[in-house]
Amino acid sequence: MMFEISLLVTALLFGGTVLYSFGFAAFVFTALPADVAGPLIRRAFPRFYLFVLASSAVAAAVALAFDPVSSAILTAIAVTTILARQVLMPAINNATDQGAKKRFKVLHSLSVLITLAHIGAAAVVLVRLAGY
Structure with a gap:
């Protein structure tokens, strides 16, 4: 049952992130x-x-019981999401508010790259779990 929960939550993470982003x-x-x-x-x-x-942390916690590598990947998603939300997002908003277009572009590009990395990492976990 833990495997199925991890698979479904990871699929939710992947699909939700793709849907929101694109x-x-x-x-x-x-x-x-x-x-x-x-x-x-x-x-x-x-x-x-x-x-x-939330979805990456839950999936990481559940996956730890049967796939430590997938758990580590999902944990990395969670940790980088905290940094993106608490550090990067306020910096992007600040750049927007100050009209700093060049700084906004750099920070926003970093945000996009992080999100693409999250999508790719979640896909890796889905493929790993599909092999079980």
Whole structure:
């Protein structure tokens, strides 16, 4: 039963992250004016990061019983999510508020790379679990 829980929570992490990144966020910026889309995304991101943190932490804890490597990968997702939420996101918001476009671009690019790494890492875990 623990295996199935880990598999389902990891699948939720993977699917939710992909949907948010390539679905919701992209849709908001194409469907709404920038002055509305920006504040909406700013309000949504803390909740997105909590979702990633909670799902990766739960999956890591459950996977520890049968796959320490997958557990370590999921733990790395959780830890980097804390850093992204508590350090990177406020820095991005600060850059936006100050009109520092170059700094925003660098920080936002880092945020995108972290999210892509999370998606890739969750995919690795799904493939590992599929082999069980």
